[in-house]
Amino acid sequence: MSENNKIPYKIYLSEDEIPKQWYNVRADMKNKPAPLLNPGTLQPMSFDDLRPVFCDELIKQELDDTTPYIDIPKEVQDFYKMYRPSPLVRAYCLEKALGTPAKIYYKFEGNNTSGSHKLNSAIVQAYYAKNQGLKGVTTETGAGQWGTALSMASAYLGIDCKVYMVKVSYEQKPFRREVMRTYGASVTPSPSMDTEIGRKINAEHPGTTGSLGCAISEAVEVATKTEGYRYVLGSVLNQVLLHQTVIGLEAKAALDKYNITPDVIIGCAGGGSNLGGLISPFMGEKLRGEKDYRIVAVEPASCPSFTRGKFAYDFCDTGMVCPLAKMYTLGSNFIPSANHAGGLRYHGMSPILSQLYHDGYMEAISVEQTSVFEAAQQFARVEGILPAPESSHAIRAAIDEALKCKETGEEKTILFGLTGTGYFDMVAYQKFNDGEMTDYIPSDEELAKSFATLPKVDLLS
Numbered sequence: 001m002s003e004n005n006k007i008p009y010k011i012y013l014s015e016d017e018i019p020k021q022w023y024n025v026r027a028d029m030k031n032k033p034a035p036l037l038n039p040g041t042l043q044p045m046s047f048d049d050l051r052p053v054f055c056d057e058l059i060k061q062e063l064d065d066t067t068p069y070i071d072i073p074k075e076v077q078d079f080y081k082m083y084r085p086s087p088l089v090r091a092y093c094l095e096k097a098l099g100t101p102a103k104i105y106y107k108f109e110g111n112n113t114s115g116s117h118k119l120n121s122a123i124v125q126a127y128y129a130k131n132q133g134l135k136g137v138t139t140e141t142g143a144g145q146w147g148t149a150l151s152m153a154s155a156y157l158g159i160d161c162k163v164y165m166v167k168v169s170y171e172q173k174p175f176r177r178e179v180m181r182t183y184g185a186s187v188t189p190s191p192s193m194d195t196e197i198g199r200k201i202n203a204e205h206p207g208t209t210g211s212l213g214c215a216i217s218e219a220v221e222v223a224t225k226t227e228g229y230r231y232v233l234g235s236v237l238n239q240v241l242l243h244q245t246v247i248g249l250e251a252k253a254a255l256d257k258y259n260i261t262p263d264v265i266i267g268c269a270g271g272g273s274n275l276g277g278l279i280s281p282f283m284g285e286k287l288r289g290e291k292d293y294r295i296v297a298v299e300p301a302s303c304p305s306f307t308r309g310k311f312a313y314d315f316c317d318t319g320m321v322c323p324l325a326k327m328y329t330l331g332s333n334f335i336p337s338a339n340h341a342g343g344l345r346y347h348g349m350s351p352i353l354s355q356l357y358h359d360g361y362m363e364a365i366s367v368e369q370t371s372v373f374e375a376a377q378q379f380a381r382v383e384g385i386l387p388a389p390e391s392s393h394a395i396r397a398a399i400d401e402a403l404k405c406k407e408t409g410e411e412k413t414i415l416f417g418l419t420g421t422g423y424f425d426m427v428a429y430q431k432f433n434d435g436e437m438t439d440y441i442p443s444d445e446e447l448a449k450s451f452a453t454l455p456k457v458d459l460l461s
């Protein structure tokens with residue numbers, strides 16, 4: 001029996017082994033992520049500046065660059081028990097199909113009704129809102145995974161949830177919308193006529209089908225103008241990355257049981273929350289000089305924030321009401337081409353991951369969507385799980401890495417994050433199955449146009 005056979009298909013942890021603290025990777029970073037700036041004064045946002053928008057406890061987490069471990073509230077731990085620990089799977093079937101000597105593992109976060117890792121942070125944000133005595137939360141959703149996760153968490157805790165859903169998704173994904181309504185959320189297509197910014201955008205761009213940046217502006221406006229409400233965000237922010245470290249902490253605990261050390265860790269990157277959560281404990285070891293890992297972010301070639309973006313202060317939203325974040329960005333008015341079906345369409349990137357990438361602690365690659373769906377199909381057929389298009393970016397990179405090992409004969413250990421399932425993405429799969437999917441890579445001229453709209457913060461400060 002080879003050593004491989006001793007490792008089970010799924011490495012499960014017990015309920016007691018679900019993390020009781022999150023790990024804050026900022027504590028081990030020498031160069032901390034740059035602070036959020038007030039869009040009016042260009043001064044760092046203080047606790048008080050952020051209070052009209054976010055819940056108090058979440059602001060503390062957002063601003064905390066020094067505490068390495070932060071306790072997970074007991075109520076959140078109990079909620080986690082409904083769907084965690086998530087399995088760490090050894091992809092024996094994929095390895096065999098590829099004929100690779102590489103050992104492939106993936107951490108699967110799609111085992112809950114929202115179908116993705118987003119529930120890990122939704123429950124925390126809803127919990128702190130409720131704990132502060134608030135009536136409800138507002139948010140935006142694009143493809144719908146975040147809105148669904150937040151609706152589930154809000155229903156569980158008995159608070160109200162208002163979701164602004166990018167109009168094109170609202171129309172194209174009626175089933176996502178109905179899941180949210182089933183959990184009691186109100187879902188409004190964005191841009192709407194309910195908000196100042198929505199009315200302005202509708203007037204300037206009649207017939208627009210909306211964007212994430214615009215839906216964010218609407219949700220923030222409603223939160224700040226409605227008593228007892230705050231705004232919550234499903235990615236990008238430091239607090240979200242912190243909550244998602246349950247993914248990496250569990251993955252590491254499972255691997256440690258069998259003394260497995262990954263050589264390469266791969267994750268898809270939209271706003272960076274799943275990738276940041278998966279890599280944090282490993283990155284911590286790397287930052288402290290204890291171990292070394294290759295860490296790879298995978299993004300769509302049609303929305304290449306890391307690989308072609310600028311590291312600069314930028315707006316997080318189209319309406320320019322949110323704080324400025326220093327991050328790899330394509331410019332806040334960048335909207336990926338209409339043929340882009342693979343998710344991960346946000347113009348910016350987590351400030352934590354941006355700093356780590358800038359300092360050379362991780363790599364990034366971009367992949368084209370037809371090759372992403374090829375990888376999704378191959379994976380589904382041998383591993384059984386129908387992956388989300390977003391997750392399939394990581395699958396593409398993991399398969400390519402494993403195929404390289406086949407050429408060189410290296411027995412590398414590859415770990416990747418499988419963030420969710422693709423049941424609500426069948427229109428994209430249909431396009432692929434019908435051979436109608438195309439690739440689009442923005443030209444340098446197009447990117448230059450949206451870079452020109454970056455705020456000139458570095459000059460002013």
Ligand SMILES: *Cc1c(COP(=O)(O)O)cnc(C)c1O
Nearest residue numbers: 235270271272273274390419420
């Ligand atoms: C939202 C989402 C992503 C991308 O978000 P990150 O913040 O980059 O993790 C990836 N996969 C799935 C399934 C998602 O729903």
